[in-house]
Amino acid sequence: MSLITQTAARTILPAIVLAGAAALVMLLGQPFHERVAYVFFTNLIIVLGLQVFMGNSNVANLGHIAFAGIAGYAVAILYTPVALKAALIPGAPFGLDNVALGLVPAILVALAITLLVALLSGLALSRLTGVAATIGTMALLVIVHVVLVNWVELTRGPRAFYGVPVIFTLPWAVGAAVIAVYIAKLFRESQDGIQLRATGDNLLAAKAMGVDVERVRLKAWILGAFLCGTGGILFTLFNGTIAPNSFYFSQTFLTIAMLILGGMRSVSGAITGSIVVAVGFEVFRSLENGPVILGIDLPEAFGLTGFFLGAVIVLSLTFRPMGLMGNDEWEDVWPALRARLAGRREGRP
């Protein structure tokens, strides 16, 4: 079986789980639940984008949300009708207040801009490892945020950019997420993906095996940016309103918590973490409002969700640094368990 079909087969289980969850929400849930589910899927796509680079290269990345922001703003500015833009961003640079693209061209141009920024930033960042990489990627996030906030003529600055046509519904997000899972899995098992994982595992040995470290890192960086950008576009064309803070630290924190809890080394880790953290996040969000549970009227406790995310990151780094899934995909869990049991029976460690 070729890698393409083999990966398709390995995507069936996550596809069933994701589509099944969405179907349940659509059948049983309120419109509010459908909203939550949609945002879950856009987050999942972003987490998968993060996994492609960070999980395979083992280099920290705190800047991935920048690409969601670039793509989200680009599609908002390109696709919002001219009449609305006259009110929102009159006299926008490049005459952008006077033109609006069709849906598909707007998305393609937004992705192209995202990829261009990914290429340029990647050329610089792919040389970095360790603390330098962490700080460098975070600097990227801050730079993009500063531009979004201060380029008022183009983005409305810190104020919300509203009136973006709402295009997508939950099934679109599910479809995109399944494709993103497929892409992430395909990359992980590809020759470049395996070489990149080798660099994350033992950098010196990878070089001694002729791996071009910067090149494989750059590829993953750009592919990850593509997925994050896709997540940003899907979010924007569903939400209709965005602001620079939609794509900043809280979103970074949320998606990092998802990846770390699930385990960044596998695509299944990204999915698992996204699900668990999303559910936990909703529980804590409802607690924030001080609900009445079992007759007890709980006080309002704003900030609980932030506390929850911090706790998830600290606890999983402390007690399960490789995340829930470790190095395994869902389909590896059973064979791995069986091998370990067999090994124990033979007295192997």
Next chain:
Amino acid sequence: MDQSAEMIESAVDGAGGLRTHGVGKHFGGVYAVRDVSISVGDGEIVGLIGPNGAGKTSLMNVISGVLTVDEGDIEIDGVSITSLATADCARMGVARTFQNIRIFSQLDVRQNVQVALTTALRHRASYARGLGVDDFLDILGIADVAPRKAGTLPYGTQRRLEIARALALYPRVLLLDEPAAGMNETETEALMETIRSLHDRFDFGILVIDHDLRFIMNLCQRIYVMDMGAIIAHGIPAEIRANPKVQEVYLGGRHD
């Protein structure tokens, strides 16, 4: 074997393989490698021995681009690789293993070999002979653990995996840094057979470091002896065994 090492060396002169010319490497004021000129011709198995800290590993690091060269020149098939980075040395056909094992522990055994084979197919296409990942595992006799995660393998198997991985580069020279370290007598014997089979099957040269003198003497056609960064003796095993300088510095008790 009654040919002397110099005769063998001059026979391979001009032919393919690895050559270093007056190579030096120092850390601060301390020379780890000093004025080292060695050759490893096609199809040769050459030994490199010397006491702890003699500079053997440093020499391999310099040849494979892991350390930069301070002095001298290194060539593969007459082409200088002196200033190349590690990955480029690998692409020029320098393959190696590490004294302290450096497998990709989170990857499975097949993927470990795949990493090198990908390099070979992309950058050494003219040398690639159509062997697949499983062929290299077969050659090293570790096909039975192919799907296992490399980090879970026993020590000796990990050392074999490192060799399989290096082979998949289709090297021009293979550098083995203490491949038998930590192995028992049976394993060492088996490894020796395996290395001999590489010699029969491929045409690259092999440079092997080990502290087990019986292993080196039985395996190698020529041996270099290093001490304090310099080559202090060179010869066929019989000559090395008989060399008083060698006995003094290496065989005479300082060996661990």
